[in-house]
Amino acid sequence: MAVDAQTFRAVLGQWPTGVAVVTTTAGDRWHGMTASSFSSVSLDPPLVLVCLARGIHTHELIERSGVFAVSFLGKDQTGIGHRFAGRDRGDRFAGQPWTAAPTGAPVLGGALAWLDCRVAHAYPGGDHTIFVGEVLAAEVSRRTAPLLFHSRAWGQLADPLPDEVTLADTGLAAALDRRLRGFGSARTRVTPAGAALLLDSVHAAGVRVRVPATALPSAVQAGADQPGADEPGAAVPRRPSWSTLVEEPARLPVLPHGAPIMVEVTDTPGALRLIGAARERGLGVVGRVPDAFAPARETEVLAAADRLVAAGCAEVALDEGPDAASPLQVRNLLQEAVPRVRPVPLRVRLREAYGLGPANALTAMKSGVRHFDATLGGIDGGLCAEDVLFLAARLGVAAPIDRAALVTAATDLEAIWGSALPGRTYRLDRPASGPSEGGPFR
Structure with missing residues (x-):
């Protein structure tokens, strides 16, 4: 029996993930979107993957440019996540310290950390493409609690108790x-x-x-x-x-x-x-x-x-x-x-x-x-x-x-x-x- 899309989405919503902004460059312009479908792949060589829907503009640009960057958001950056998710109109890059990484893709200066990647592989994944990126540059910018996505809601890190005091x-x-x-x-x-x-x-x-x-x-x-x-x-x-x-x-x-x-x-x-x-x-x-x-x-x-x-x-x-x-x-x-x-x-x-x-x-x-x-x-x-x-x-x-x-x-x-x-x-x-x-x- 096939699983309907609504049930599938509801089940996946119970798996908490971090929130990142995936960006790329096209000529002298930057583009980006909020994504939670991100994962590490390999340490040697350093590889990561992002999954992007085929119909979106960022997918087309990454496919064309062959580069992308990933900026991890902190708990105090919900507004940036909303903006790159399309909830706010206007220039998504305005008002924040974005800079060009070595590939030319922009990274967020105030992010928890960022990765700059060259597309090494692209695999079909249903209505998405799995872009595997070779990490060319990386940096931990600051240390604070991450922004999380769970059950279609944005929040902060869960509060586990210590095992000993x-x-x-x-x-x-x-x-x-x-x-x-x-x-x-x-x-x-x-x-x-x-x-x-x-x-x-x-x-x-x-x-x-x-x-x-x-x-x-x-x-x-x-x-x-x-x-x-x-x-x-x-x-x-x-x-x-x-x-x-x-x-x-x-x-x-x-x-x-x-x-x-x-x-x-x-x-x-x-x-x-x-x-x-x-x-x-x-x-x-x-x-x-x-x-x-x-x-x-x-x-x-x-x-x-x-x-x-x-x-x-x-x-x-x-x-x-x-x-x-x-x-x-x-x-x-x-x-x-x-x-x-x-x-x-x-x-x-x-x-x-x-x-x-x-x-x-x-x-x-x-x-x-x-x-x-x-x-x-x-x-x-x-x-x-x-x-x-x-x-x-x-x-x-x-x-x-x-x-x-x-x-x-x-x-x-x-x-x-x-x-x-x-x-x-x-x-x-x-x-x-x-x-x-x-x-x-x-």
């Missing part, structure tokens, strides 16, 4: 130090011994912990590796499990050459010099961009991320500022930033404000983020570490972290903090016995 606690040590110095509630029972035990407990649970350079464990101060998964020959790569925020070069000599620690550097006028000095000591560097999700800062933040990657940072971190970001703001920035810094890992530090924290964490995960900076109990206004893990577990996302140990640590923290913690989920499965017995909290 990791955590770093970047706020607990500073919050405990403030309490030790007498700031905050008079009911606090924070002691130096209790603070040290909490930091060790969070670290033992599998969370990277930020501490002052002068408070690093003696093994790290000596440049020794951490035990367990960080041992040579372990199944997973060595991951520094401590970090320290360095704001001036004078603090670096405290850290031995090649110590298993991440140096955190905030993007300031002196950041590049500090990053270079840390790398000269064989230390991994996290470049941090403050107030990254503020409206109207996207261009500035992306430029900062570019600088940090170029400077050799092992990770780039985007920190939410004092004004609560919306999930839309988080999504818009991360869809640009994640592919832009790849393969350098991008991490985010989000705040818990007006209940937006978990929503923003979910948005970040679905935007390609796998690494989160949080704080035990959320005591500094940052996203609560246990809440991030609770969310990940409910989404079926793995984490190489012992959440039960973090819940115990949060319960112990509550006992010395003098009040309930901002974090929510640790109360759901806290140990029945309450704070750890026999420790410095009793």
